[in-house]
Amino acid sequence: MRVLYFAWVREKAGRDGDDVTLPATVTTVAELIEWLSARSPSTARALSPVDAVRVAVNRTVVDLDHPVAADDEVAFFPPVTGG
């Protein structure tokens, strides 16, 4: 799975993404956040508080209970501020 970070999520993580191999126990966005956070303190900081972070799976914004699969692209970012 390709994981991407943008804006202050990227800065707090200290990198713009991770390539990860998903364990079978991780099936939702919420579980993915928990798993990524347990692997790395910088990711844990970047993805908290969780309600400040938005999530896109395969370039569509989704909720925390959305399913994730091994070949998804999952992006984490702050609320958007374009225009």
Next chain:
Amino acid sequence: MRPGDAPLIRVQAEDIDVAGAIEALGSGGHGVGALALFIGLVRDLSDGRPVDWLTLEHFPGMTEKVLAEVDAAARERWLLQATTIIHRFGRLAPGDRIVLVAVASAHRDAAFEACRFIVDQLKSNAPFWKLEEGAGERHWVAARAEDNVSAEGWHRRETS
């Protein structure tokens, strides 16, 4: 251009050619009676703080997808002969153009409303983030609640 023609959607680092964008929308013909245009600029003040630089980061690929969805939603609501959305990324200075939205339609109401709709929707949905630098400080701009109210207001209008 005729109704149904592909929209012009661009995400770019370089400045926006306003005259070129208007030209590309077509100078009348094909039933076009109105062009409405919105241009967003970098402010030199943000909540009272001076701004020297505004850096726009975006999510390449998703940005274009969301802009195309917003454009398609506008074309479902109004009969539009042509639409243009150009949004910049990178490091910009006060006064620089950030975004241009232009809409061609038969009449002014559709042109004004569709232009406003596209701007409201892209502000709340397109994956852009703004980093402000000024007076030796830097910070990420927080999303404004009013922007989401503007974008959601269109849904309320639709469902009420």
